[in-house]
Amino acid sequence: MITLRDVCKAYGQFQVLSHCSTHVAKGEVVVVCGPSGSGKSTLIKTVNGLEPVNAGEIIIDGVSVTARGTNLSTLRARVGMVFQHFELFPHLSIIQNLMLAQVKVLKRTRPQAHKKGMALLDRVGLVAQAHKFPGQLSGGQQQRVAIARALAMDPVALLFDEPTSALDPEMINEVLDVMIELAREGMTMMVVTHEMGFARKVANRVIFMDRGEIVEDAEKNAFFDQPRSERAQQFLSKILVH
Amino acid sequence: MLNGFDLQVVINALPYLFMTGMAFTLTLTAFATLAGIAFGTLLAMMRLSRHRALAYMAAGYVNLLRSLPLVLVIFWFYFLVPYLAQWAMGASRPVRVDPFWSSVITFTLFEACYFCEIIRAGIQSLPKGQLLASQALGMHGGQSMLYVVLPQALRNMLPLMLTQTIILFQDTSLVYVLSITDFLGATAKVAQRDGRLLEMYIFAALVYFVISLLASHAARRLQRRVAIIR
Numbered sequence: 323m324i325t326l327r328d329v330c331k332a333y334g335q336f337q338v339l340s341h342c343s344t345h346v347a348k349g350e351v352v353v354v355c356g357p358s359g360s361g362k363s364t365l366i367k368t369v370n371g372l373e374p375v376n377a378g379e380i381i382i383d384g385v386s387v388t389a390r391g392t393n394l395s396t397l398r399a400r401v402g403m404v405f406q407h408f409e410l411f412p413h414l415s416i417i418q419n420l421m422l423a424q425v426k427v428l429k430r431t432r433p434q435a436h437k438k439g440m441a442l443l444d445r446v447g448l449v450a451q452a453h454k455f456p457g458q459l460s461g462g463q464q465q466r467v468a469i470a471r472a473l474a475m476d477p478v479a480l481l482f483d484e485p486t487s488a489l490d491p492e493m494i495n496e497v498l499d500v501m502i503e504l505a506r507e508g509m510t511m512m513v514v515t516h517e518m519g520f521a522r523k524v525a526n527r528v529i530f531m532d533r534g535e536i537v538e539d540a541e542k543n544a545f546f547d548q549p550r551s552e553r554a555q556q557f558l559s560k561i562l563v564h
Numbered sequence: 565m566l567n568g569f570d571l572q573v574v575i576n577a578l579p580y581l582f583m584t585g586m587a588f589t590l591t592l593t594a595f596a597t598l599a600g601i602a603f604g605t606l607l608a609m610m611r612l613s614r615h616r617a618l619a620y621m622a623a624g625y626v627n628l629l630r631s632l633p634l635v636l637v638i639f640w641f642y643f644l645v646p647y648l649a650q651w652a653m654g655a656s657r658p659v660r661v662d663p664f665w666s667s668v669i670t671f672t673l674f675e676a677c678y679f680c681e682i683i684r685a686g687i688q689s690l691p692k693g694q695l696l697a698s699q700a701l702g703m704h705g706g707q708s709m710l711y712v713v714l715p716q717a718l719r720n721m722l723p724l725m726l727t728q729t730i731i732l733f734q735d736t737s738l739v740y741v742l743s744i745t746d747f748l749g750a751t752a753k754v755a756q757r758d759g760r761l762l763e764m765y766i767f768a769a770l771v772y773f774v775i776s777l778l779a780s781h782a783a784r785r786l787q788r789r790v791a792i793i794r
Contacts, residue, residue: 372696399702409697412792413715422711423701457794475701 323348323479323510329368329378338364339375340534346479349508353521353542356531357557362514363406365531366481369512370394370401383478399427402472406484408464410456416443416467417452420474428475435474442470446500462493469500479510486517518561522546530554570760574767577754585750586771592664592746593733596671600732601725603672604679611684626677634674635738641670642742667739675732682728686721687713719790726783730776737772747771 324346331339338361346352354362367373369380371387371394380387385397410419420439424430430438443449446466448459456464465485472480482501486494498520505511505524515521521528521542528545530538530553538545538554549555610622629637645666646658653659690713698708737748745753748768755764 367696370700372699395699395702395704397702398700401700403697403700405693405697405700407691407693409691409693411694411697411712411716412794413719423698423703426707426711427702455793457792471701 323350323383324369324512325379325381326365326369327379327381329365329375329380331364331368331373331375337534339368342378342531342534342536344529344536344539346510346512348510350526351505351509351511351513351524352527352529353525354512354514354529354531355516355518355521355557355561356537360531361534362531363483366483366512366514369481370398370403372398372403395427399423399475400478402475402477402480404465404468404472404480404482404485406487408456408461408468408488410464410467410471412456415453415455416448416459419456419467420471423471424474438474439470442473443467445473446470460493461489462496465489465493465497466500469497469504473504479512480504482511482513482515484514484516486515516561518546518558530557532557570763573754573758573760573763577750577758577764580754581747581750584745585747588664588745589733589736589747592667592671592736592739593729595668596675596732596736597729599668599672600675600679601683603676605683607676607680608683608687611680612687622680626680629674629677630681634735635741637674638667638670638738638741641673642666663739663742663744667736667742667744671732671736675728678728679725682721682724683717686717686724689720690717716792719792722790723783723787726786727780730779730783733779734772734776 326342326344329339329342330337342361342365344352354366356362364373368375369382369387371380371392375388378388382397382401386392387394387397410416411422414422417436417439420442421432421435424435424438425432440449440452443452446469448463448466448470451459451463451467456467459467469480469485485501486497489497494517498517501511501513501520502524513520513525525542528538528540528542529536530545530549530551532553537551538549540550545554546558549558607622607626610618611626613619642661642663645661649655649659649661650657694712694716695708698712703711736746739746740749740752743749751764751768755761758764
């Protein structure tokens with residue numbers, strides 16, 4: 323479904339990503355973790371072309387992201403993305419947030435888009451908030467809306483960039499619950515997160531990054547039980563202390 | 565001159581002051597604001613464009629006009645354009661330009677620079693994540709701009725836009741250097757004719773003050789109505 327081959331990216335002299343390669347199969351959930359500044363957020367933004375790369379190749383569902391002449395807008399419409407800071411459109415109501423791209427990008431009629439939007443709001447438990455504005459919702463609610471907004475496009479895969487990092491602790495679970503349900507339904511997901519509980523529960527594989535490199539790319543249990551690299555061991559010992 | 569404040573002079577002049585003078589001032593303000601915002605938006609898009617040549621052209625234009633006094637631009641346009649038009653159209657004599665349209669074009673060209681900077685700042689102040697989110701949903705550049713960036717940016721820049729319009733309203737009085745009968749021009753004519761400078765100029769100041777005050781009050785109310793809920 324998602325293939326990265328030798329992806330490299332640099333800002334001037336600083337190498338953000340060096341020779342990153344991995345593959346996410348259909349229905350697979352892959353968690354990307356690593357210390358801050360390790361390039362994991364940049365990596366996930368390269369997958370749908372939000373961050374251009376200097377070298378390497380990225381292919382989603384048979385379409386090359388990195389080839390010249392690829393219509394990136396068309397491709398992005400098929401890959402959902404959820405951001406750390408939600409990025410709902412504050413000037414639109416919740417239901418309008420869910421309808422905008424359906425109508426403008428997918429050319430659905432407004433009644434179709436509205437129906438789809440309401441069904442998805444029901445799914446994330448927020449039908450009652452449909453006509454409120456993003457600023458009136460809690461962080462956890464906003465992030466659930468953001469997930470629904472991505473789902474409204476009927477994506478072939480979902481990308482999550484630290485979806486719970488900006489949330490108060492008591493709101494993290496309501497977002498993770500939605501993600502866990504999606505994973506169980508077979509959605510292909512690539513998730514940058516520090517939530518190791520989530521990784522243990524639903525991930526198929528874990529990718530560990532450090533200094534722009536993919537240091538480890540292993541089955542979930544292999545990664546948690548016996549990480550091969552010293553850097554991953556150190557990272558896990560710091561993060562799993564509590 | 566200071567003894568005997570004659571209110572009757574002002575009252576007699578009211579129809580002329582408002583029907584002729586203020587009508588001109590308000591029409592000029594309205595035309596110049598609308599055209600200035602349209603041209604200013606275009607300039608702002610150029611300045612923010614990826615194409616260097618466009619960005620430099622717009623920046624050069626904006627910086628040039630912002631460095632010139634408005635009165636000079638008014639003079640320049642009114643006296644030179646007839647000759648430019650003659651040269652461009654190959655006419656045998658200078659082309660007469662209607663004073664009203666000459667003023668509209670001058671103010672549009674001048675105010676567009678200020679509107680451009682307001683719009684540019686409004687767009688740049690938007691968090692970059694909003695643009696990324698719209699792109700991630702498959703919108704292309706124009707759609708992101710139209711449905712996500714501009715609706716928010718315009719709300720954010722509304723107070724500055726309205727302030728600039730009020731300044732423009734006051735600045736239109738500078739057309740009196742061309743002997744055009746705007747509100748101030750009309751006031752000056754009556755003042756000279758009747759020898760009542762004090763009454764007329766105090767009245768003119770009062771009218772500008774009241775209109776500007778009401779406009780800024782209305783601007784605040786409007787801003788509250790369209791503000792984004794946070």
